[in-house]
Amino acid sequence: xxxxxxxxxxxxxxxxxxxxxxxxxxxxxxxxxxxxxxxxxxxxxxxxxxxxxxxxxxxxxxxxxxxxxxxxxxxxxxxxxxxxxxxxxxxxxxxxxxxxxxxxxxxxxxxxxxxxxxxxxxxxxxxxxxxxxxxxxxxxxxxxxxxxxxxxxxxxxxxxxxxxxxxxxxxxxxxxxxxxxxxxxxxxxxxxxxxxxxxxxxxxxxxxxxxxxxxxxxxxxxxxxxxxxxxxxxxxxxxxxxxxxxxxxxxxxxxxxxxxxxxxxxxxxxxxxxxxxxxxxxxxxxxxxxxxxxxxxxxxxxxxxxxxxxxxxxxxxxxxxxxxxxxxxxxxxxxxxxxxxxxxxxxxxxxxxxxxxxxxxxxxxxxxxxxxxxxxxxxxxxxxxxxxxxxxxxxxxxxxxxxxxxxxxxxxxxxxxxxxxxxxxxxxxxxxxxxxxxxxxxxxxxxxxxxxxxxxxxxxxxxxxxxxxxxxxxx
Numbered sequence: 001x002x003x004x005x006x007x008x009x010x011x012x013x014x015x016x017x018x019x020x021x022x023x024x025x026x027x028x029x030x031x032x033x034x035x036x037x038x039x040x041x042x043x044x045x046x047x048x049x050x051x052x053x054x055x056x057x058x059x060x061x062x063x064x065x066x067x068x069x070x071x072x073x074x075x076x077x078x079x080x081x082x083x084x085x086x087x088x089x090x091x092x093x094x095x096x097x098x099x100x101x102x103x104x105x106x107x108x109x110x111x112x113x114x115x116x117x118x119x120x121x122x123x124x125x126x127x128x129x130x131x132x133x134x135x136x137x138x139x140x141x142x143x144x145x146x147x148x149x150x151x152x153x154x155x156x157x158x159x160x161x162x163x164x165x166x167x168x169x170x171x172x173x174x175x176x177x178x179x180x181x182x183x184x185x186x187x188x189x190x191x192x193x194x195x196x197x198x199x200x201x202x203x204x205x206x207x208x209x210x211x212x213x214x215x216x217x218x219x220x221x222x223x224x225x226x227x228x229x230x231x232x233x234x235x236x237x238x239x240x241x242x243x244x245x246x247x248x249x250x251x252x253x254x255x256x257x258x259x260x261x262x263x264x265x266x267x268x269x270x271x272x273x274x275x276x277x278x279x280x281x282x283x284x285x286x287x288x289x290x291x292x293x294x295x296x297x298x299x300x301x302x303x304x305x306x307x308x309x310x311x312x313x314x315x316x317x318x319x320x321x322x323x324x325x326x327x328x329x330x331x332x333x334x335x336x337x338x339x340x341x342x343x344x345x346x347x348x349x350x351x352x353x354x355x356x357x358x359x360x361x362x363x364x365x366x367x368x369x370x371x372x373x374x375x376x377x378x379x380x381x382x383x384x385x386x387x388x389x390x391x392x393x394x395x396x397x398x399x400x401x402x403x404x405x406x407x408x409x410x411x412x413x414x415x416x417x418x419x420x421x422x423x424x425x426x427x428x429x430x431x432x433x434x435x436x437x438x439x440x441x442x443x444x445x446x447x448x449x450x451x452x453x454x455x456x457x458x459x460x461x462x463x464x465x466x467x468x469x470x471x472x473x474x475x
Contacts, residue, residue: 310427
């Protein structure tokens with residue numbers, strides 16, 4: 001038996017089953033809660049059987065029985081020991097799963113009424129206006145073409161590219177790399193969403209889950225920590241962007257991930273600021289190395305500069321000695337920029353990130369300029385010269401690991417919402433408490449300004465204004 005014929009038989013059977021279910025609803029009304037639960041359970045059972053290779057439990061019978069009944073009904077002569085039988089089994093699961101979801105979707109469509117007048121009947125196509133064939137580009141090819149264009153257009157930084165490609169790989173792993181992208185429908189999008197909802201947190205890093213398949217990982221008990229809603233929505237947003245791009249380029253007919261993200265309630269700030277007492281603990285260790293936690297130059301100066309500037313981690317990590325300058329008015333400052341050779345990997349988050357940040361007098365008192373002179377004599381280029389460049393994460397990866405996974409932990413300060421990025425919130429919050437104006441704070445830490453006047457006509461705060469501001473930090 002040819003696979004094409006087998007697939008046509010499955011399609012015919014479950015299409016008839018769906019038509020019968022719709023006729024039943026038309027005759028007797030909406031599905032009752034038990035019927036809806038039965039369909040959901042059936043879809044879940046089919047997906048579980050598909051993922052795990054276990055038996056399909058539709059009515060408490062082994063999977064060979066429903067498959068056998070189906071084969072007998074349509075006169076399918078398939079050897080249970082043949083590769084085709086395995087294909088038959090898997091496609092039966094998919095078809096039954098999609099029937100369940102389609103029946104539920106039809107029932108849900110009756111929740112509302114379309115009060116618009118019916119559209120006029122379509123004009124019969126002629127040879128010149130015949131409808132295009134359904135797009136059949138494989139999902140993996142659609143994903144790769146999308147990624148290549150984003151990279152070529154400069155829309156993704158190396159880190160963003162790594163994150164997006166990982167998200168797209170998960171999509172093709174779950175739905176199948178060879179799956180025709182044009183045939184991905186709402187049912188498959190829901191399948192992907194349900195997989196994300198059940199995905200364990202840090203699946204590839206956690207020793208308990210990193211060796212498990214996706215199917216095994218999502219079936220772990222409910223006490224396993226799952227990925228948060230923000231992570232789920234990041235994936236779903238990427239998939240929606242993928243299919244929106246595919247639709248714009250005529251590669252798919254619809255975007256099944258449109259509107260699929262989870263609506264969140266009032267969002268809380270992703271990071272907490274440090275308290276003044278916590279800042280004092282950090283400063284004591286950075287200056288005195290009392291517990292041996294900041295013995296390297298990049299640890300000491302990276303930690304201090306972040307605390308006195310509110311700069312982003314990679315902005316601190318990629319400061320060169322040439323970026324440390326003195327203005328004609330005598331003020332020393334950091335020139336935060338993305339200038340340099342391509343292999344240097346210097347980059348900024350956005351246009352507002354390019355700025356001049358005054359060097360706090362306490363950094364100078366701590367010996368920063370003396371340290372810079374020594375590095376120049378040694379022929380170094382970067383202030384934190386011990387750090388190495390990583391294509392995806394820039395130069396800040398080791399600084400991040402040390403500060404977030406070692407320094408804060410050993411000081412007893414680490415919480416899920418405290419990290420190097422908390423420096424930005426700390427500086428911003430304490431400057432606001434010191435009555436520094438919002439535009440000056442934004443100019444200092446590199447946030448975009450609001451309003452056309454501020455964005456276009458005002459060139460930004462002066463170094464004198466910024467230095468006056470940072471001197472108000474209470475440490």
